Amino acid sequence: MKLLENKNVLIVGVANKHSIASGIAASMSEQGANLAITYQNERFKNKVETLAKKWGSDICLPCDVTRDDQINKVFSELKKNWEGVDCIVHAVGYAPSNELDGNFVDVTTREGFKIAHEISSYSFIALAKAGKETMKGRKGSLITLSYLGSQKTLPNYNIMGLAKASLEASVRFLAVSLGEDGHRVNAISAGPIKTLAASGVKNFRKMLSYNASRSPLLKNVSIEEVGNAATFLASDLASGITGETLYVDAGFNITAMGPLEEIK
Numbered sequence: 001m002k003l004l005e006n007k008n009v010l011i012v013g014v015a016n017k018h019s020i021a022s023g024i025a026a027s028m029s030e031q032g033a034n035l036a037i038t039y040q041n042e043r044f045k046n047k048v049e050t051l052a053k054k055w056g057s058d059i060c061l062p063c064d065v066t067r068d069d070q071i072n073k074v075f076s077e078l079k080k081n082w083e084g085v086d087c088i089v090h091a092v093g094y095a096p097s098n099e100l101d102g103n104f105v106d107v108t109t110r111e112g113f114k115i116a117h118e119i120s121s122y123s124f125i126a127l128a129k130a131g132k133e134t135m136k137g138r139k140g141s142l143i144t145l146s147y148l149g150s151q152k153t154l155p156n157y158n159i160m161g162l163a164k165a166s167l168e169a170s171v172r173f174l175a176v177s178l179g180e181d182g183h184r185v186n187a188i189s190a191g192p193i194k195t196l197a198a199s200g201v202k203n204f205r206k207m208l209s210y211n212a213s214r215s216p217l218l219k220n221v222s223i224e225e226v227g228n229a230a231t232f233l234a235s236d237l238a239s240g241i242t243g244e245t246l247y248v249d250a251g252f253n254i255t256a257m258g259p260l261e262e263i264k
């Protein structure tokens, strides 16, 4: 039997086929899930609709996560199609590009802080709030995407590190808040992957090779590997796991020095 047979999953964060959300959608659809996919705005509509069809989904809706009216509309549309929602995947992150290039104190602004935290952290709570009713009685799973920059510094990640720290804290508070309804809330902390969001980042290729050469598995992770971890967290196999941040990063986060560093 497939892991997600008869489960209804909402996926927020598909931009194109390279998105981590696309790796998650492919894995979940492979495991029998029914999917609904949202896109940020008209710019992404056609591409996302085509991808959704590929995953056997004909529920494709606009959702800018800064807009409560759009978030609520998504769940009212889902109620027309489904008896309820079993899983919400949040794969959304954004900070203005000027915040992600340079000395933290010099480039960080009040407005950039607000935007990064609203889109990258609050939006997960907003989805939980709006989706709570549709998950009632279904022991749901909520999954978000984080990054090691929430725990450790690295150049240029800057305000996104704070937003991801906030996101991971909200995973814990949401886990307690929704635990009384039997819902689980977890994050996947993925290693660096070349996606649309990453394409705007200076020297990203160098970061990929840095991580690969210093991780226990001596490689970068793929969206398929992150997708499979998300499928596990969404499945009943993970019924004992909530409030957790699961690293899918080839083990990079556990090292203090890379395995190939020579000690002389």
Ligand code: NAD
Pocket: 013, 014, 015, 016, 018, 019, 020, 021, 039, 040, 044, 063, 064, 065, 066, 090, 091, 092, 093, 094, 119, 145, 146, 147, 189, 190, 191, 192, 193, 194, 195, 196, 197, 198
């Ligand atoms: P991506 O560009 O494919 O996905 C980011 C998504 O966020 C896009 O679909 C975009 O449309 C959406 N988005 C941005 N602002 C939005 C808004 N206002 N409303 C609705 N949607 C909005 O890039 P990705 O790397 O797949 O990013 C997905 C998640 O994974 C993000 O949370 C990111 O921080 C996280 N992550 C990425 C990496 C990496 O190296 N790529 C590593 C760890 C975690």
Ligand code: 0WE
Pocket: 093, 094, 095, 096, 097, 100, 147, 155, 156, 157, 158, 160, 192, 197, 198, 199, 200, 201, 207
């Ligand atoms: O979470 C992310 C992506 C974050 C991100 C990237 C961009 C680039 C384009 C958020 N907002 C924007 N805004 C833009 O205008 N990652 C984990 C990937 C990532 O992004 C970095 C990284 C890594 C790794 C940015 C700087 C340094 C490292």
